[in-house]
Amino acid sequence: MDLRKVKKLIELLESSALVEMEITEGDSTIRLSRAAYSPAVAQPHPATAHITTDRVITDQPASARQDIETGQSQVEIIGSAVKSPMVGTFYESASPDLDPYVTIGSVVKPGDILCIIEAMKTFNQLEADITGIVKAIYKSSGDPVEFGEPLFLIE
Numbered sequence: 001m002d003l004r005k006v007k008k009l010i011e012l013l014e015s016s017a018l019v020e021m022e023i024t025e026g027d028s029t030i031r032l033s034r035a036a037y038s039p040a041v042a043q044p045h046p047a048t049a050h051i052t053t054d055r056v057i058t059d060q061p062a063s064a065r066q067d068i069e070t071g072q073s074q075v076e077i078i079g080s081a082v083k084s085p086m087v088g089t090f091y092e093s094a095s096p097d098l099d100p101y102v103t104i105g106s107v108v109k110p111g112d113i114l115c116i117i118e119a120m121k122t123f124n125q126l127e128a129d130i131t132g133i134v135k136a137i138y139k140s141s142g143d144p145v146e147f148g149e150p151l152f153l154i155e
Contacts, residue, residue, distance in 0.1 A: 006030060015144055079135050079155035083148050085126065088119035090139040090151065102152070106134045114152055117145060130154055 005025075013021055013032050020033040084090075092100035092115055101113045108114065108128040117124050136153035139145060 012144065017146060017149070079153045080130055080132070081150040082114060082126070082128065082152040082154060083150055084117060084145040085147070086117055086119050086124065086145075087147050088117040088124070088145055090141065090143045090145045091116040091118065091123075092137075092139075092141045096141070102134050102137075104134055104137060108132060108134060108154060115139075126151070128154065 009021065009023060009030065009032060020031070022029065022031040092102075094116060101115055102108060109131045110127070110129055112128045114126045114128055114134075117126055132154040134152055135155045138150055138152070145151065
């Protein structure tokens with residue numbers, strides 16, 4: 001198996017929520033696995049999203065603590081998460097040389113375009129369904145996204 005393919009698989013595992021993946025190509029098999037971790041358990045609370053991540057972009061400081069077992073930050077942010085409706089690739093603008101559709105602090109209303117998700121060579125616009133201010137953006141252009149994965153936080 002080509003070293004470039006192995007590196008790409010490692011990047012894919014790191015950028016996804018997968019814990020383990022195994023790929024077989026001809027006679028070669030590679031298994032990649034993250035260190036075991038226990039996800040944080042969130043207590044139900046209206047209009048609060050509990051997010052465990054090592055990459056959160058926000059415009060305001062959030063109360064965070066270091067989880068001793070996983071080494072990841074646990075951040076509590078209040079707002080509505082905009083989730084990916086499909087598997088694909090996230091793009092923050094229609095072209096790399098154009099400004100992003102939204103940035104942190106942007107005011108959005110229903111129908112405003114938040115991003116584009118490319119799936120099977122089709123570019124799908126993701127529109128806001130609520131009015132609010134973009135408080136967090138969880139992906140960068142070119143990042144893979146999974147169905148139901150949070151992309152934006154709107155307050």
